[in-house]
Amino acid sequence: MSLSGSPFTYSTIGLAVLAAIASATAVADEAANTVVDANIERITVTGRTFNDYKVGVASGAMRGDIDLMDTPQSVSVIPDFVTDEQLATNLSEVLVNDSSVTSGSEKWNRQVFNIRGFELSSGSGFLINGQQQWSHYVQPIETLQQVEVLKGPSSMLYGQSGPGGLINMVTKKPTYDTVFDVGFDTDEEGSTRFQIDAGGSINEAQTIRYRTVLVKQDTQYWREYQDGSNQERDRWLGYLNLEFDITDDLLLSLKYDHTQDKTGIDRGGWLNSDGKLIGGRDIIWDMPWAFTDNTVSNLGAELTYHISDNWKVKAGYNDQQFNRQRLDSSPSLVKGSEDPFKDGYTISPFDRYDDWQHKTGFIDFTGDFSTGDVEHKLLIGANMLDYYYGQLKEAGDKNQLVMPGQPVSRPDLDYHRDTTKSESDYKHYGFYIQDLITLNDSWQLLAGVRYDEQKKDGEGNNSYAVSPKFGVIYSPAENGSIYLNYSKSFTPQGMVNDPDDVNDKMNLDPEYGEQYEIGTKWELFDGSLLLTGALFDITVSNVTVTQDLEVTPTSGDKTITTQSGEQRHKGFEMGAQGQLTEKWFMSGSMMYLDAEYVRPEEDRLDGKTPVDAPEWSANIWTRYEVTEALALNFGAVYVGERFANTDNTISKDAYVRFDIGAAYTMDIKGTDLSVRLNVKNLFDQDYLAGGTNTDVTVGEGRHFGLALEAKF
Template sequence: MGSAAAQQADGPASDQPIQLEPINVEGRGAGVDVGYVARQGSAATKTDTPLLETPQSISVITRTQLDQQGAQSVKQALGYTAGVASNTRAGFDGFDIMYSRGFILDRYLDGTRLLGGANYTAPQIEAYGVQQYEVFRGPASVLYGQSSPGGLVNAVTKRPTDYAFGEIQGSVGIVDRWQGAFDFGGPVNEDKTLLYRFTGLARTADSQVDFTKQERFFFAPAVTWRPNDYTSLTVMANVQHDPHVGLYSVLPAAGTLFSDPNGKIPRSRYLGDPDYNSYSRDQQSISYAFEHRFDDVWTVRQNFRYMHVEGETEQVLPLLRLSPTSILRYALYDKVDIDALTIDNQVQAKFDTGPMRHTFLAGLDYQRLAEGDKLGQALASPIDVFNPIYGPGSPRPPIVSSTMQKTNQVGLYAQDQMKFDRFALTLSGRQDWVDIDTRDRLANTTTKGDEQAFTWRAGFAYVFDSGLAPYVSYAKSFQPAPGVSASGAAFKPTTGEQYEAGVKFEPVGINASLTLAAFHLTQQNVVTSDPATPALRTQVGEIRSRGFEAEAKARLFDGLDLLASYTHADVEVTKSLNPLEKGGRPVNVPQDMASVWAFYTLSAGAMDGLGFGGGVRYVGKTAGDVANTFFTKSNTLVDAALKYDFGRRWRQLNGVSLDVNVWNLFDKRYVSECTNLLNCVYGPGRTAMATLKYRW
């Protein structure tokens, strides 16, 4: 790390009441870096609650961990987190699809959901603008409405600080990666009632696949007004332009996952059309977080965000294998427009009833999504997988589908967190009303769906003086199911329920935390299809997920940060109209995952200021198709990091540091996922980046 001010710039602003920003370890003292261990969080409760008293499994990825591991995306940030399979579409930097407990992990920004994401376009958050990530595993509908039963990841953005700081950095890396970024802020006036922060980044990079590249321009200004100790208003904007998102071409299983008499398909192989190859995205958002504390009892909050996203994709993709070497392709065109609005109103009261202490929360939130999608498809020329000849070019295909879907959700929720001596009890309930209108703009028809759902959660924890806290909980979820049945009726939402039991341990006098959680999770009303009658789709499906997760984080002594995790998830399709699916494992869901990471910073002697570390990630095999006729292979990857603070040795270079991060150090070639025999993806090969920073 650099100067003290630079260290402070890594932590959230002190004394600033911000919705869903945990009071983590960086906030315990100005400029104090205590590593990876967070003590409090609010993603599971929407209140600042000690993790020991929260009766569900939570992980917090701090800024210290993000910096030491050099995370450039949410997938890299969550690569060492228990219960999260972040290897999905590992080579597609434009997608943030991850799985938890067998289900896709929902993505949130500052406590409200990132809405939208038809086909190839979905909002994406730049990792450099994130202060930390929170992973909340299991159903979260009781506070957030429609949600995946697997849980959510919440990105907490960088906020204005009440001290002046600045950072500029330049990076170079594999493959032909060039990046520049800045982050600065502080008080505008002497009494520090007005604060600001401005974060930005520009990046360009090639990829391991021919004819593909990435470009991004990102700017995020923010202003905080704090007229007194009771009121705070933070207004944030986000502008992101991605001229080239970096979509990779998928490859067949033969020649990648399996041996082929014609040879091995290289990682650089591109099976699309270089003259019809684009993927762009633009997103803008404006949001605010308001809080006013009337007294020691009553507090009100309001969080608002409006986001607009546009994306356009032109690709040629594999369709059908014609021969051992030839694949028939199709041309794809997809244009998506997203307008999303979220607002969450909260009232919180802290009071006592006899010996019982209460933190009571009531809220009313509203979500509105308007998402238009134009999809074009047409047959394209075949290509030789092992000796591709490109050209003469593919014309844009005709539009075959054009839809506009509008979703409105209103939710009313209440929660009481009761604490008596060492007992902590949480009871929550929520009622949601959802209406979905889907307009077919080609046929000029509209399908309407109106649903209601009640979800609830109950959890209990007992906190011993030693820092040991066993807990149990039950939670329900719901999630709208897109599409209509064969009769034309809209599908009902899927529902989920989870039983979880575990133990958390924060040993007294040691900066460490350990969590062990066992879960049994079931999702009902899953949409399935009959292979004999493809048009027939019905809601008789069920998926069961059960297993356990273990995670440990610690700073054993000054300068040594450690983390380790292990996950076992037995996920099975227990009911399905499709006999090929029943009894099988969903694709992209490994049964076992494990990771370990260590980083040590020297603080004395000739090597003062040198930090070094590394980690190992293991991901088990996953099903290659819904029928489980084949599986990917397990893989073990090694990462490494080296950092040096020049200011620790030369005072005139105070604030200057160099970071070097390498992922997949030994350049292991592996297939990260398959969804069928023609849709497999290589995981990234060795990637490295060196970053020179100056902080003041």
């Protein structure tokens, strides 16, 4: 497929996909007329709405509650109703519901993701309620109302961010009426998770409201250390959100959450030159004493003032403190060997303390007004980020040779003994203006621009950028739209911070991305089903690439980081979300991706595909309501063949995973009690998930999950 040249030049297959989606609207209009009465009757009888699976607004896409049909951008929204059905316990299990997102490595109790083949940065790829969140850990999902995948460059609104898109996590809000839910889930490994979700009004006038979530999780993982013990995880989460109606026009919201998360380390599996897993599926190469211990807290406030019915100003601030201790054994294969059972393998232990501090703030001024017959939704705003990082580290002897199964005692390492603290910091400021212009019932225009500055004291590596965004929406019918957008991304790169890299301490230039996207959105069956499709072409310049080197006795360098050439990703996506019939609901998507490096001809990466960028990926999750009390679920995830190294000499096979579930709900003396049983990977498929040939995540076999929930 070719998207080269003009943004309006596309291949036959791409146009065929869009034509197929658009042509479905004619049938859908007729179908909608025949089912509308059934929908009304269903709502009257059961009280359920189709919004359990379909959400019409993504607050992060336009920095406001603007309908997805009025958003000239590909956006998917994953509601907590769906992920609760799937018994999801982490963000990776949530994002499997969008095929444009693929998983990377999960070592060190963190999760890496790619959108449209571009890896998300821990520092700039994740948002909480529209504010940047340092996401170098497994994000808690129990506090989330929905997860929004904003696809394509979003620098016009959020500044530094990657070209593939952003993940915006929207937290649960306080409620006027009393809510009290208690949940418990477990699995065949003996893992447990207890949850309490409570909310309501504190005073009779309902001007003070709250929402709180408490979670205690103890996880037993299926993979084993070489002494026979399993990797374990101990997590505690507390969340509190308070809302105060100071006046009828002034709302104050205060939010605090605290996460304590400690787990043993499993860097993943090793692949040989044929792409086969070395050793068994369940073997962990890290030492049993290795662990990572995260302590994360967020304290934030938002103030919203309604100046009039059409104008408001909103300001917010969040202080995130993230501290981590990591006692790591850092295992690796012996150079030139693919048989650790014969040649052994090495460990390079160290004890490290990391201190990240993210302080973010914003102010948005929004309003609706008209100039003649033309309507405007105006946004003027600014945001900032104050970033600090400090590190203490004490390392042991490097490359200690061990044999599989050989016990290695915990080394006497203590980061407190490090007297040379490594520190870095920067400040980022951005100013933006955006206008969504409605010309008439059929045409809308979006125009926006942003100016960014990132300042680093003493490093002489300040960055500046101007990021525009333009969009056009044409609505041929009330229930459908076709859009075109152009946007840019701006991603500062900092400096190389790796003593084993040839270019250690070298300042890197920002990466700049540019996207053209054309798409369509249709609401079918009286608005209960949303169909979407999009073609995209993204080009990134100043691409930062780290490559492995042949280590020699004289050099000692293991990698080299450089910036040259481009990275170009082209493809198309389709998605469906909502209600198909009175009892049948579904959420599904698919993506085709053509991703490659465009480098100087002498560079060995020229024409190569990035790691974990499959050509095809797809997913589906469905719900069928057998009765008002009994519901059945079926799901499938397909991920195509992916490369496991940048040289494209090692690949991971494609796989399909099938999941099923069932839930039964009953009323016991006014309390809704539900029981759910899920089976993930029903056919016990062997597969490799995200990660490279040195840290690949090994897919779990057949997994049983049981959950109980009581709503009082």
